[in-house]
Amino acid sequence: xxxxxxxxxxxxxxxxxxxxxxxxxxxxxxxxxxxxxxxxxxxxxxxxxxxxxxxxxxxxxxxxxxxxxxxxxxxxxxxxxxxxxxxxx
Numbered sequence: 093x094x095x096x097x098x099x100x101x102x103x104x105x106x107x108x109x110x111x112x113x114x115x116x117x118x119x120x121x122x123x124x125x126x127x128x129x130x131x132x133x134x135x136x137x138x139x140x141x142x143x144x145x146x147x148x149x150x151x152x153x154x155x156x157x158x159x160x161x162x163x164x165x166x167x168x169x170x171x172x173x174x175x176x177x178x179x180x181x
Contacts, residue, residue, distance in 0.1 A: 103167055124152070134164070
C-alpha cells in the first residue's frame, strides 16, 4: 500500500478532472517539441467505470512541462515493475 500511495501522490497533480488530457507535438500544451522521443499514457479508472487519461510526449520542451516530465519519468520506480518495463535508456 505504501508504494501505491507514493505512486498516486506523485501523479495526482497531473490527473485530469475528466476525459483525456494530451501533451503532444502540435497541440496547445506542447508548443516546442523535438522528434523521436518516447511518450507515456496514464489511465485512472474508477470503480464506476469512469476514467481519465493523460498522454505525455517527452519531446515537449516547454519549460512548464518539466515538472510533469520528471514526475512521470520517475513514477514507475516507485512500484516493483521494473522487470516488466525494462531499464531506462
